Each structure stands twice: as C-alpha cells, then as structure tokens.
Amino acid sequence: LLLYLVTELGWLALVGVLAVGALMIYQHTLVKPNDLSRMNAAFFTTNAMVSVILLVTFGGAVFASKL
Numbered sequence: 001l002l003l004y005l006v007t008e009l010g011w012l013a014l015v016g017v018l019a020v021g022a023l024m025i026y027q028h029t030l031v032k033p034n035d036l037s038r039m040n041a042a043f044f045t046t047n048a049m050v051s052v053i054l055l056v057t058f059g060g061a062v063f064a065s066k067l
Helices: 002-007 011-030 039-066
Strands: none
Touching: 002 011, 011 039
16 A cells, blocks of 8 residues: 555556455465465465556556556
8 A cells, every 4th residue: 555655656556556455365365274275376376466466557557647
C-alpha cells in the first residue's frame, strides 16, 4: 500500500496492490504446519502471479499517466 501512496499512479496501481495483498493471504492459507505438500504452489506459483500482476498494473498505470 505504501508503494501505491508513494508513486501516486492512480487506481490501476491500487488494483494491483490490492490483488497482490489478496494473493499473499491466499498464499498463507495454502500451507499448513503439518502439511507442506503445497509449498511449491504457495511459493513459486503465487510469486510468479505477483510479478505479472505488478508488471501489468504498474506498467499500465505508468503508461496511462504519460497520456
């Protein structure tokens, strides 16, 4: 959320930050202390999605701010 406030890129960046926050919550619900079988899905898959979401939303926000 601080990244959104510092950059002042508009609503598209805010959507990206909120989506990443939701993914972080989802990531932490996948792995249980007694069952680590979903560790790869929790770590690698969701972090890849975070990267793509931030690239698209912040990239789009920067592009839109230049118009």
